[in-house]
Amino acid sequence: MKKSYRILIVDDEESVRRMLTTVFTRDGHQPICAEDGQQALELFEQQTPDIVLMDIRMPKLNGMEALQVMRQTHQSIPVILMTAYAAVETAVEALRLGAFDYVIKPFDLDELKMMIGRAMQLREMKQEINLLHRALSDSYQWDRILTNSPKMMELCKDTAKIAQSNASVLITGESGTGKELIAKAIHYNSPRAKGPFIKINCGALPESLLESELFGHEKGAFTGAQTQRQGLFERANQGTLLLDEVGEMPHNLQVKLLRVLQEREFERLGGSQTIKTDIRLIAATNRNLAAMVEQGEFRQDLFYRLNVIHLSPIPxxxxxxxxxxxxxxxxxxxxxxxxxxxxxxxxxxxxxxxxxxxxxxxxxxxxxxxxxxxxxxxxxxxxxxxxxxxxxxxNVPHISETVHTLIGHTLKENLKAYERELICTALANNQGNRVQTARVLGISRRALMYKLQEYRID
Ligand SMILES: Nc1ncnc2c1ncn2[C@@H]1O[C@H](COP(=O)(O)OP(=O)(O)OP(=O)(O)O)[C@@H](O)[C@H]1O
Ligand SMILES: [Mg+2]
Missing domain, CATH: 1.10.8.60 (Helicase, Ruva Protein; domain 3)
Structure with a gap:
């Protein structure tokens, strides 16, 4: 069955309104007409149409102004603008203000009908996606790792395999590359998925607090310890513990962590009872742990224990x-x-x-x-x-500006002058950083150096 839409037609010309009403009624839709922007807004509020077709040039309130009000009240109702002038600027401005699309008068009816079909289809799709999205984010606390990069795809495949094991994992990579997401992917794909996933940032707490967070404490273990408290090694039991910024862990705690990893047991602060724990440990850092080991800043034995499996998302x-x-x-x-x-x-x-x-x-x-x-x-x-x-x-200069100033020279001279200008602008935009400039320009650093010399740019 074909769908029936409530279509709000807004035009100050009666002939246009009459023609569109006839056409849409014949197609089984329900047209509503307004003859200026003000009336359009009233009907828009009262009748909530499925879609709006609106002229731009109208008395009282013009189409652009009415569009802005409509976008503020019901964002999901598509508005198609009709303009008598092939003024691309107005049309682009209309898109920016939220119009779905525009047609130039005199328009082709079939084209207009297709546009309406597309707008309605898109609206339904969007509503469906929104519903799915809500359902999904309720059932999973983590996003899937999305990638088109062969190297990252390899890493994802590894993640799936690693999830089945219990081995410790070290994830290193620049800030924001997805280390935590990978840790979650491992946890939620592992047999521990129903257990807790707990993260602690080792760089965010002073040593004594970090220690009691991890190990817990008995009542009276230190001033302020008024009750017994479970630490994360206990709370993460049968789940996964992510030690974020593990490179910041103080030396004394590195020793204690090593024991937990080796023996799978520990004592609360101020306690003598040994507690067993069954956790999968994942450590993450944006520092170079191997280099820290060489400089004596990180314990080598702990590094080996954490680094059973190493994952490194690329920038x-x-x-x-x-x-x-x-x-x-x-x-x-x-x-x-x-x-x-x-x-x-x-x-x-x-x-x-x-x-x-x-x-x-x-x-x-x-x-x-x-x-x-x-x-x-x-x-x-x-x-x-x-x-x-x-x-x-x-922010590169527009080509015509440059070429204008150079008329009278050969093509090669013009191109060279333009290339020089592009390089200077890119350098300035990147604060003189040559590595970055080369990247932005899509050439090797060597090529950039060569050109800097050729054009005598400092
Ligand atoms: N491949 C990806 N697909 C989808 N979302 C991603 C991907 N990589 C990262 N994200 C998202 O980007 C954001 C940053 O990722 P994440 O927190 O995992 O980075 P990080 O490496 O732990 O950063 P930091 O070192 O700053 O802690 C998160 O919202 C994450 O969901
Ligand atoms: Mg992180």
Whole structure:
């Protein structure tokens, strides 16, 4: 059965309203008409249509103004604008304000019908995704590891195998690369999945507190210990304990941890009773533990015990194929969380994301997209909704400006002058950092050095 939609038609020209009413009634829909923006808003509120078709140029309140009010009250109702002028700027502005799409008058009816079909289909899909998303986030506390990178896929495969064992795992990698996510993936895919997953940040607590957090204490073990308290080694029993920032663990505690790993037993602070514990231990750090061992900052025997299996997620800049995938994922996630219906990234937004080196890795990308989703009022994320330091990635001079100043020279001279200018801008944007500049320009550092010399850039 074909679906019947309530379609709000807004146009100050009676002939347009009459024509569209006839067509849509014949197709089994229920058209409602308004002749200016103000009346449109009244009907919009009273009747909550499924979709709105609206002229831009109208008396009282124009289409752009009415659109803005509609987007604020019912974001999920798509609005298609009709414009008599092939003014691309108005149309782009309309998209930015949240219009689903626009048609230029005189329009092709079949095209308009197809557009309505697409808008309604998308709306239904979005509603379904939102429902699924809610159901999913209720049943799992962790996101799946998403990747298109062969190296990361290898790591995911390893994760599945490792989950079946009980071996200790060491996860090292830059901040925000997904270390905690990997630890959760191991836990929730392991036979311990029903047991607790507990994380402690070894760098966040002073030594004495960290010690009592991990081992627990008996009543009166120290001033302030008024009751007996279980530590994490007990609470994580039959589950997984993640020691985050393990490189920050004080020396004295490293010795005590080693014993827990070897004997699987310990005593609470101030206690004499030996307690057995059955935990899987995962340690994570963004420091180079092997180097710390060499410098005597980390115990070698503990390092070997933790490092039974070593996983190392690579930085995001070394897997650019993941940027678009993860950006889309975060777009959906934060869109659903914020009750928005953003569906895509503008191509220039994606270009910026893909050329930025992401020192904060996946977390930084996630934060950038969350911010953009919150700032955006439309269906598409535009570059100016990204954090400012990201927008600077695109700050290269427009080619025509450069070429204008150089007319009269050969093509090669022009290209060279333009190349020089691009390099200077990229260097400035990256605070003179050559490694980063080369990366942004997509050339090797050697090639960049060569060009710096050739163009005598300091
Ligand atoms: N491959 C991925 N797929 C989906 N989400 C990811 C992926 N990698 C990281 N994330 C998400 O990015 C955020 C940062 O990841 P996580 O906390 O695991 O990083 P981390 O390496 O532990 O960072 P830090 O060193 O700062 O503690 C989390 O929200 C995580 O869910
Ligand atoms: Mg972490």
């Amino acid at each position: 995001l800049r070394e897997r650019p194929e993941d940027i678009s995938l993860l950006a889309q994922h975060f777009l959906q996630k934060f869109s659903a969380e914020n009750g928005k219906e953003i569906v895509e990234l503008d191509p220039s937004t994606l270009t910026i994301l893909e050329s930025y080196p992401w020192p904060g890795n996946v977390r930084e990308l996630s934060n950038a997209i969350e911010r953009a989703v919150i700032m955006s009022t439309g269906f598409i994320i535009f570059p100016d909704e990204l954090p400012e330091h990201l927008q600077q990635q695109l």
